[in-house]
Amino acid sequence: MDAATLRKRPLSVKTAAGREGRTAPEAELGEPVSPSARLVEDFYIIVLMGASTPLNLPALRAGIEAQLARYPHFRSIQVTDKDGNLRWAPTTVNVDNHLIRPTLDPAAVAANPDKAVEDYVASLSTLPMDRSQPLWEFHLFDFPTSEATSTAAIRVHHSLGDGMSLLTLLMACTRSAADPTRLPAMPPLPSRTGAIYQRPRPSAGVLAIVxxxxxxxxxxxxxxxxxxxxxxxxxxxxxxxxxxxxxxxxxxxxxxIVHRRLSLDDVKxxxxxxxxxxxxxxxxxxxxxxxxxxxxxxxxxxxxxxxxxxxxxxxxxxxxxxxxxxxxxxxxxxxxxxxxxxxxxxxxxxxxxxxxxxxxxxxxxxxxxxxxxxxxxxxxxxxxxxxxxxxxxxxxxxxxxxxxxxxxxxxxxxxNMTGPVEQVEFCGHPIVFIAPSGYGPPEALTVNYQSYVNTIMINLAxxxxxxxxxxxxxxxxxxxxxxxxxxxxxxxxxxxxx
Missing domain, CATH: 3.30.559 (Chloramphenicol Acetyltransferase)
Incomplete structure (x- = not known):
C-alpha cells in the first residue's frame, strides 16, 4: 500500500459502540487489564516528536510494523469476558489504520505551521479513540515548523503503559543517530543503588545503628x-x-498542549x-x-x-x-x-x-x-x-x-521523565525534539518535564x-x-x- 492510501481526515475519529470493548470467546482472552490501567481509562498520552528530515512513509510504516507493533499491548484490544471483566486480547494490526495524515487548511499551515500543528493536537483532546483496534495513533505532519522538518503526534491510551514502560518502549524502538546499528545510550543509573533503609554493616558502630x-x-x-x-x-x-x-x-x-525548551546544562x-x-x-x-x-x-x-x-x-x-x-x-x-x-x-x-x-x-x-x-x-x-x-x-x-x-x-x-542522552533515530528519522504530555485528569494544568540530549522540554497541558x-x-x-x-x-x- 503506497502513501497516498494512508488514512486522511479533517478532525474526526471513528468510535466503537462499546466503551469497554467487545465481548470475546475465552480462547481469545489474554491477561486482565490491571486496576491501575482501569483507573486511568480516561487518560491519554500525547508525544510530539520532531524530525530533521522530511517524512519517509514507507520507512516509518515498516519500522513501526517491525518494532512497535510487536509489543503486547500495541497489538491487543480490550475485550470483556463472560464475567464482565476487561482483558487484553491479541488482534491483527493493520499499521495503515494507525497512521493518520490530517487534512489541514493550507492557508493556515502557510501562515503559521507551528500554530496549525498545535491547533490540531488540541482538537485530539476532545475526540475519542477507536476501541475496536489497538489504542495508539500516529498523526503525521509532513511540513516544516520552527522546530523540525516534519512532526509526528503520537496518541496512546494510558492503559497501554505508564511513563516508565512507554519510555522503555521508545528506547527499544529507536537507534543511535551516530550509529544506527545500536540502541541509544541509556540514562545513567542513580548514584544510590541500595535500599533507602538498608541495614548498616555491623562494623558501622552504635551511632549508625541508632x-x-x-x-x-x-x-x-x-x-x-x-x-x-x-x-x-x-x-x-x-x-x-x-x-x-x-x-x-x-x-x-x-x-x-504546548512546550518550550530549557537548557539541561543550566539545570545541572x-x-x-x-x-x-x-x-x-x-x-x-x-x-x-x-x-x-x-x-x-x-x-x-x-x-x-x-x-x-x-x-x-x-x-x-x-x-x-x-x-x-x-x-x-x-x-x-x-x-x-x-x-x-x-x-x-x-x-x-x-x-x-x-x-x-x-x-x-x-x-x-x-x-x-x-x-x-x-x-x-x-x-x-x-x-x-x-x-x-x-x-x-x-x-x-x-x-x-x-x-x-x-x-x-x-x-x-x-x-518528570529522563529521556535519551544522545540523539536518536526513529524508523530512520533523526529526532530533534521529544515533547510528551497528556490529557484526562480533571485539572486545569498538567506540568511535565522531559530531558533529551542537552535540553529539557517543559510541556504544559x-x-x-x-x-x-x-x-x-x-x-x-x-x-x-x-x-x-x-x-x-x-x-x-x-x-x-x-
Missing part, C-alpha cells in the same frame, strides 16, 4: 501523616482557589551549585514560574515570605531504578515477552508553594525540602495498594469516582479557555530558570571569594 532505627521511626510517622492527608483529600480537603484551579469540572474541556549548573538533584531544581523552577504568573495576573500581594499552598498529584513509577536498563537488555536479547508492560503506578500528593522570594534560590531550597520529606514516606506504596483494594472491594465505578475526586481536590498534575495567555506562562518557566541560574552563579562567586 540512626538506622530512627529512620524507621521517621518513616512510620511520615507515612501516617501522608495517609491521613490522603483520606482527608478524598473526603473534604481541597486546595484554595487560585488562577490554576479549574472552576468548571466538566472533563470535556479542550486541552491546549544549579544542581551542582545547590548540591541537590535535577528534580529538586525543576520543582523549584515550577514554584517560581507559577508564582510569577499568579501574582502578575491576579495583582495580589507580593510580600516576601507570604505563600499560598496548593498541591499536585505526582504519579510515581514503582519499578526499581534499574528496570529500564534491564528491560532494554531483555529486548536487545530478543526476550521482550518477559518484559512487564502496563501501569505500575502509585502517587504522592506533592505540596506546591506560590509566593515571592527575594532570593530565587529559595524556590529550589523549598523544592528540595519538600522532596526530601516525601522520600521519607511509604505514601506511594500505600496509594498503589489502596487503589487496588478499593477497586477490588468497591468496583471500577466507585474507585474511579474516588480517584477523580481526589485529583479534583488538588490543583495540578506534575511529572492546559484548559484552553482557562489559560488564553499560555505563552506568558511558558515564558515564566524560561525566565525563572534564568533567574535561578544567575543567583546560583552569584552563589558560586561568593563561595570562591570566601
Amino acid at each position: 540512626a538506622w532505627v530512627w529512620s524507621f521511626v521517621v518513616l512510620a510517622w511520615h507515612t501516617v501523616v501522608d495517609v491521613v492527608g490522603f483520606f482527608a483529600t478524598i473526603l473534604f480537603l481541597k486546595d484554595p482557589h487560585t488562577l490554576f484551579k479549574r472552576v468548571n469540572h466538566a472533563e470535556t474541556q479542550r486541552k491546549r 549548573f544549579v544542581k551542582n551549585a545547590m548540591k541537590c538533584t535535577v528534580n529538586d531544581v525543576l520543582i523549584g523552577v515550577t514554584y517560581a514560574a507559577l508564582s510569577r504568573y499568579h501574582f502578575r495576573k491576579s495583582g495580589g500581594e507580593t510580600d516576601t515570605g507570604k505563600e499560598i499552598r496548593v498541591r499536585s498529584m505526582l504519579l510515581v513509577n514503582l519499578r526499581p531504578t534499574t528496570s529500564l536498563h534491564a528491560c532494554v537488555d531483555m529486548i536487545k536479547s530478543g526476550k521482550e515477552s518477559h518484559v512487564k508492560w502496563g501501569n505500575e503506578l502509585g502517587f504522592i500528593i506533592l505540596p506546591f508553594f506560590i509566593g515571592m522570594h527575594s532570593d530565587p534560590l529559595d524556590y529550589v531550597r523549598k523544592g528540595k525540602k519538600v522532596v526530601d520529606r516525601k522520600k521519607s514516606s511509604l505514601e506511594v506504596v500505600f496509594t498503589h495498594v489502596a487503589a487496588e483494594v478499593i477497586f477490588k472491594v468497591f468496583g471500577l465505578k466507585a474507585a474511579s469516582a474516588i480517584f477523580h475526586r481526589m485529583i479534583s481536590h488538588t490543583t495540578i498534575s506534575f511529572a 492546559l484548559d484552553e479557555g482557562h489559560f488564553p495567555d499560555y505563552d506568558e506562562l511558558l515564558d515564566d518557566f524560561v525566565e525563572s530558570l534564568e533567574h535561578i541560574k544567575n543567583a546560583a552563579s552569584r552563589l558560586g562567586m561568593h563561595h570562591r571569594k570566601a
Whole structure:
C-alpha cells in the first residue's frame, strides 16, 4: 500500500459502540487489564516528536510494523469476558489504520505551521479513540515548523503503559543517530543503588545503628501523616482557589498542549551549585514560574515570605531504578515477552508553594525540602495498594469516582521523565525534539518535564479557555530558570571569594 492510501481526515475519529470493548470467546482472552490501567481509562498520552528530515512513509510504516507493533499491548484490544471483566486480547494490526495524515487548511499551515500543528493536537483532546483496534495513533505532519522538518503526534491510551514502560518502549524502538546499528545510550543509573533503609554493616558502630532505627521511626510517622492527608483529600480537603484551579469540572474541556525548551546544562549548573538533584531544581523552577504568573495576573500581594499552598498529584513509577536498563537488555536479547508492560503506578500528593522570594534560590531550597520529606514516606506504596483494594472491594465505578475526586481536590498534575542522552533515530528519522504530555485528569494544568540530549522540554497541558495567555506562562518557566541560574552563579562567586 503506497502513501497516498494512508488514512486522511479533517478532525474526526471513528468510535466503537462499546466503551469497554467487545465481548470475546475465552480462547481469545489474554491477561486482565490491571486496576491501575482501569483507573486511568480516561487518560491519554500525547508525544510530539520532531524530525530533521522530511517524512519517509514507507520507512516509518515498516519500522513501526517491525518494532512497535510487536509489543503486547500495541497489538491487543480490550475485550470483556463472560464475567464482565476487561482483558487484553491479541488482534491483527493493520499499521495503515494507525497512521493518520490530517487534512489541514493550507492557508493556515502557510501562515503559521507551528500554530496549525498545535491547533490540531488540541482538537485530539476532545475526540475519542477507536476501541475496536489497538489504542495508539500516529498523526503525521509532513511540513516544516520552527522546530523540525516534519512532526509526528503520537496518541496512546494510558492503559497501554505508564511513563516508565512507554519510555522503555521508545528506547527499544529507536537507534543511535551516530550509529544506527545500536540502541541509544541509556540514562545513567542513580548514584544510590541500595535500599533507602538498608541495614548498616555491623562494623558501622552504635551511632549508625541508632540512626538506622530512627529512620524507621521517621518513616512510620511520615507515612501516617501522608495517609491521613490522603483520606482527608478524598473526603473534604481541597486546595484554595487560585488562577490554576479549574472552576468548571466538566472533563470535556479542550486541552491546549504546548512546550518550550530549557537548557539541561543550566539545570545541572544549579544542581551542582545547590548540591541537590535535577528534580529538586525543576520543582523549584515550577514554584517560581507559577508564582510569577499568579501574582502578575491576579495583582495580589507580593510580600516576601507570604505563600499560598496548593498541591499536585505526582504519579510515581514503582519499578526499581534499574528496570529500564534491564528491560532494554531483555529486548536487545530478543526476550521482550518477559518484559512487564502496563501501569505500575502509585502517587504522592506533592505540596506546591506560590509566593515571592527575594532570593530565587529559595524556590529550589523549598523544592528540595519538600522532596526530601516525601522520600521519607511509604505514601506511594500505600496509594498503589489502596487503589487496588478499593477497586477490588468497591468496583471500577466507585474507585474511579474516588480517584477523580481526589485529583479534583488538588490543583495540578506534575511529572518528570529522563529521556535519551544522545540523539536518536526513529524508523530512520533523526529526532530533534521529544515533547510528551497528556490529557484526562480533571485539572486545569498538567506540568511535565522531559530531558533529551542537552535540553529539557517543559510541556504544559492546559484548559484552553482557562489559560488564553499560555505563552506568558511558558515564558515564566524560561525566565525563572534564568533567574535561578544567575543567583546560583552569584552563589558560586561568593563561595570562591570566601
